[in-house]
Amino acid sequence: MHVRSLGFRTDLALLTLTGSVVEDRGTHLVVRTPDNPTYFWGNFLLLAEPPFAGGEREVVAAFQTEFPEASHVSVGIDLIGDRAVEDEVAQRFAEAGLDVDRAVVLTASSVHQPLRSLLDVDVRPLESDEVWQQRAELSCEIDPGVDCEKHIRFALRKNSQERALVAAGHGQRFGAFSRDAEHDGEGKGRLLSTAGIFRTEGGVARFQSVETHPDARRQGLAATVVHAAARHALDHLGAQTLVIVADEAEDAIRIYRRLGFADTERQLMLERRPPHYRA
Incomplete structure (x- = not known):
């Protein structure tokens, strides 16, 4: 599975550097961190595409099958384009009982000095x-x-x-x-x-x-x-x-x-x- 998202791609790179295991299932990745099983975003599924409408509970069930001992559910979607599609997918997963976390990936090649000069x-x-x-x-x-x-x-x-x-x-x-x-x-x-x-x-x-x-x-x-x-x-x-x-x-x-x-x-x-x- 080719990961398009810079956010998820860098997440995965750091996880593998620290010993996490990434299993490629073609349509999704299974990410495991054996040394830290309660790490929500070290033990998750990353979907290549959103599921078809109505398939959200199947995704949750797939997570629970992969992580039967987990007390959490964490699912990422490699979706970086259309905001309207994101909104629709987020709504469907919310109706399936999951909390939605929308983040922005920001980049820079240089940085400005902070506005405040902290002396203490x-x-x-x-x-x-x-x-x-x-x-x-x-x-x-x-x-x-x-x-x-x-x-x-x-x-x-x-x-x-x-x-x-x-x-x-x-x-x-x-x-x-x-x-x-x-x-x-x-x-x-x-x-x-x-x-x-x-x-x-x-x-x-x-x-x-x-x-x-x-x-x-x-x-x-x-x-x-x-x-x-x-x-x-x-x-x-x-x-x-x-x-x-x-x-x-x-x-x-x-x-x-x-x-x-x-x-x-x-x-x-x-x-x-x-x-x-x-x-």
Whole structure:
């Protein structure tokens, strides 16, 4: 199956680099991440085309057959063109009981300086175990609907995957850290915002998980860490195209556009989260 979507193509590239298995069934891909079975978008189906009208529940059943132990359902569709077709497909899957996630894939070959100059934070790569632990805890704090006790296990596995990418020279995760005395220990500040960037195909680097603590938003932190990660990719990873994906309904997309990213395509994802994930 040839994947047209730049968003899904870079997703798959990073997943395979971290040990995920992609099975090509011709009409769809089955993506598995054995080391992290609760990773929604590490264990999913990617359809080459939308199903015929009425076939949505068959797709859900196919997912459950492939992932009988999963408490979630995740289905992507390699659909990058007609918005009217996307709307119609999204409506059909919503009626079949799945939540619809519409995202925009943005790209840039250079980035602008953030509008704000932040003097009270340090921006640097994540390195120590303590700092990576902070990153796992931050991923719980940004989502009030998550069961943190369960989510932290997923977050620590995700950390391990990213740290392996860093060790192999594929990229880096940057953080913005406070400079307050209370957290000026071995970790040198509290992690407030973070963004990862990793090389995928030739000349392409993909952002991963831009996260900012709820109490530190609207201060320019996300723009700062995205800019730092972008400069790293352009200067040290040989990247010519930077790829970032954002929910079309969230504020983050405006931050990325101000940094110089432009809308390139759309990405349609459908999911049903487990009961403990209330968001």
